[in-house]
Amino acid sequence: MPEDGPDDDALLAASQRGDDAAFGLLVRRYGRAVHRLAWSLTRSASDADDLTQETFVRAWRAIARFERGQPLYPWLARIVTNTAFSLFRHRRRRPEQSIEPLVEQGRQWGVDDDPATHAAASERDAQLRACFARLSPEHQAVLALRVMQDLPYDAIATALGVPVGTVMSRLSRARAELRRLMTEGSGESS
Numbered sequence: 001m002p003e004d005g006p007d008d009d010a011l012l013a014a015s016q017r018g019d020d021a022a023f024g025l026l027v028r029r030y031g032r033a034v035h036r037l038a039w040s041l042t043r044s045a046s047d048a049d050d051l052t053q054e055t056f057v058r059a060w061r062a063i064a065r066f067e068r069g070q071p072l073y074p075w076l077a078r079i080v081t082n083t084a085f086s087l088f089r090h091r092r093r094r095p096e097q098s099i100e101p102l103v104e105q106g107r108q109w110g111v112d113d114d115p116a117t118h119a120a121a122s123e124r125d126a127q128l129r130a131c132f133a134r135l136s137p138e139h140q141a142v143l144a145l146r147v148m149q150d151l152p153y154d155a156i157a158t159a160l161g162v163p164v165g166t167v168m169s170r171l172s173r174a175r176a177e178l179r180r181l182m183t184e185g186s187g188e189s190s
């Protein structure tokens with residue numbers, strides 16, 4: 001993830017001294033990765049935007065406590081994951097209606113688009129999103145970090161604050177549960 005320019009440790013040291021510009025470089029360097037993870041967890045562009053912003057606000061507030069020499073992304077991933085869990089808990093208490101399905105229904109067909117193919121793919125995507133949403137937050141997080149972000153087990157363990165063995169078992173259970181929900185939803189027998 002690091003791009004050209006000062007290395008993360010130098011930027012972290014400057015950020016810990018209160019250098020806004022150095023922290024801004026870290027935000028630019030890791031913003032996309034944090035946003036991708038947030039989107040993977042929420043499947044909502046607006047929620048991902050909010051979670052990304054909140055992640056960097058929380059990171060800035062806690063930057064003095066970050067242990068330099070450690071990789072930055074797992075720490076940021078942990079912040080975005082915890083922030084997403086908070087959002088999920090809040091939504092369980094106060095559910096809200098998404099307008100995204102209404103927006104998707106208004107999509108215009110292109111010349112090369114096959115409505116039947118699009119409908120089948122859209123239906124499968126909707127089923128996958130619905131099944132993913134039914135998973136526990138812990139299973140959603142481990143799947144998003146491994147499958148969508150392609151992080152190694154040790155980075156996932158750091159991001160979630162659990163042992164590597166727990167990551168492996170959660171991942172196995174999450175995949176099995178998602179497979180069961182997808183099969184159940186499609187009417188297939190196991």
